[in-house]
Amino acid sequence: MTGRWQMIVALSLCVALFAANWTALDVAQQEISRDLDLTSAAGVWLIYLYPAALLGVLIPVKGRLGVLLLGLGAFGLASAAAAFAANGAMLIGCRAGQGLAVAIVLRAGFELTREHFRGTEWWPALVIPVVLAVPALIAGPLIGVVITNFLSFRWIFLINVPLTVVALVLVALFTPRTAPNMQARA
Template identity: 65%
Template sequence: MTGRWQMIAALTLCVAIFSVNWTVLNAAGSDLPLTPATDVMLTYAYPVALLGVLIPAKGRLNVLVWGLTAFGLVSALGAFTENAGMLIACRFGQGLAAAIVLRAGFELARTHFRGTTWWPVVAIPAVVALLGLISGPVIGAVIAEYATFRWILLICVPLTVIALVAVALFTPRARPAT
């Protein structure tokens, strides 16, 4: 597998983490310390923050790494928070960090894939994102059955570390020769 395809694998791992995370808390149900109003806010904080992907940004490896780091830190903070407002803020932070990673990652990939070679960069992560959105509630239900909602957020930390290692190892540092 060449460096470019390894980069797609690293970006796809990030997309998988983010897409599962979008829907995973939906199954936690009564375990969450929420009123009906804060439940709605929690449900929409993550996808609303993901709209940050529309913000124009340069695709740089350091932006990608900082975004992943922020995602892991906010996930850990959310796992240990005691009030609904802070949990909602953490979910918003997760979504915003995911948006930063996605924007920077796909901009980086755009510099290495041109013309007809661009379609796998979009298609492979899109299929994985769909599978992640579908599997998120199932994963959340299993975790909530045997543990608390905090583990749903806490499990994002080691997954983020794995994604950071994959991005660091497999994202080319230099732009390809044109």
């Protein structure tokens, strides 16, 4: 497997992490509302602000590795802050931060993929992360139930920290530093 395809595997794992995180929180909403005394309206913000913030993918960015790593780091920091949120407003703000960080990673990852893949390789490189996101979306609620029942809703966020570190390392290791000569491969 070439470095470009290893990059797709690393990006796919990031997408799976983001997808599972999206749906894992849904099942913990009652515990969060009870622990942080959230109103039902705040609970709706908590659940839907993350996917709404994903509209940030529409923001144009240059698909450089540094931007992607910055987004991953921001996701990890927002997750850590969410795990220790003292109140509902802080948790909702952290959730928005997570969503914006994911949007940065997705947009930069898309740009890097576009930079490194052309012709018949483009669609598989783009579809692999999407295909891996589906089982992660489905597994998210199960993960959320297990974590909430055996630990605390805070672990849904805290588990993201070491997983984000792994993602940072994989993306940094496997993303080629220069784009291949596209004329030779197109």
